[in-house]
Amino acid sequence: MSRMNWPAVRAIYVFEMHRFLRTATQSILAPVISTSLYFVVFGAAIGARMNTVDGVPYGLFIVPGLMMLSLLTQSITNASFGIYFPRFAGTIYEILSAPISPVEVVLGYVGAAASKAIIIALIILATAALFVPLRVEHPFWMLAFLLLTAVTFSLFGFVIGLWADGFERLQMVPLLIITPLTFLGGSFYAIEMLPPFWQTVSLANPVVYLISGFRWSFFGRADIGIAASLGMTTLFLVLCLGAVTYIFRTGYRLKS
Template sequence: MNWRSIWAIYQFEMARTFRTIAQSVLSPVISTVLYFVVFGSAIGSRIDAVDGISYGAFIVPGLIMLTLLQQSVSNASFGIYFPKFIGTMYELLSAPMSFIEIVMGYVGAAATKAVMIALIILATSALFVDLRIEHPFWMLAFLLLTALSFSLLGFIIGIWAKSFEQLQLIPLLVITPLVFLGGAFYSASMLPPFWEVVTKFNPVLYLVSGFRWSFFGVADVPVGISLFAVTGFLLLCLGFIWWIFRTGWRLRE
């Protein structure tokens, strides 16, 4: 394992974050604070407790998950797309590195940035609502597994994209709607029976549900299924990336 090469990629990607800290860190944190103000204060004051939890506290895991997914995908996709855009991808492919080492560098940096922002938002949320974390170990486990799996998805999107427009297509038109419809701001049990069943076909529901369980001990689906879903998605993305490097799909175009 070429740890020096992994560290070089990781350092480069992290340095890019701190060079653009206003865009990379402050912007998503401010956006989430606005969600707290609108949903937690303005709307939450008119909504009864959900499963015995105040609405302001109930939406915290969903807001963190929304930001985590968006940041994981966007950071990883831009990180690998940029070498394609400026033409340094061939130097990367010709270096004495395996695909695992390349992925570890880019995905590790993207996941680190996403988790860092998620933890800042978690700390910020304590200024607005009273929070409790019943299962801190599982909270961190879901946080890390989700960040890694969606950073892998972002890596795939970055390889697939042929323009900056395509780079933003899936995060804006797929990821964000799935999070909003995946129980980020409500419990699936609040829906009519038919729509509750439909919602359970949304894969993001299992991520939000498991993450919320780690906070409050309540979930829309069994936590074991949530853990299985995020782990399975991570392995699926790893398998697809292995196929990309094995075949050279979109890498040598």
């Protein structure tokens, strides 16, 4: 069994992180402004009419949803653009011909994308602390969900970056699928607030399980059991790993 080529992994990781740091002002300022606007609109306007949700002040209740919304979109976007640009520029063939395995390529790109997404999520958490008194009952599980979700959706973004044949497709999944599913997944409301029929329909939305588990780590209560949330996230992680394995074994979108 060959040894892991850590210098190659580090080279890809550092290159991708440098690309993030070159636009650090925009990358950091954008989530701060958007989070502040969410608190002004949702926290002030709606929160004034809805004091608590499941015993949690509304302004505090939306913090996990805001973090998850950003985490999902950032993970997918960073990973998909990270691997798409080498394909677009033709430099992907240099990576494929280098003495580096598919596992090491994935570790470099997915690790960098997940790191960026987690940094942005933590910035949102820090910004939220300026508006509401933060409360995290299970900090270990909060970080665990943060890491697991970032890695899972960075893998998903990696698959999208290999599948896409244009910039339109790169943006299609985050904008037309992930963002609506996140808004409909209980980011800004509790599923139990919906009529029974729509509560049942919501269970078909995989993002519901992510947000519910993440919210549990903050407040110790959730719409769905923690075991189900972890199970669904792990299942999606396995599916994404399977998709990446298939792509490298067959050369799909890599050698053509």
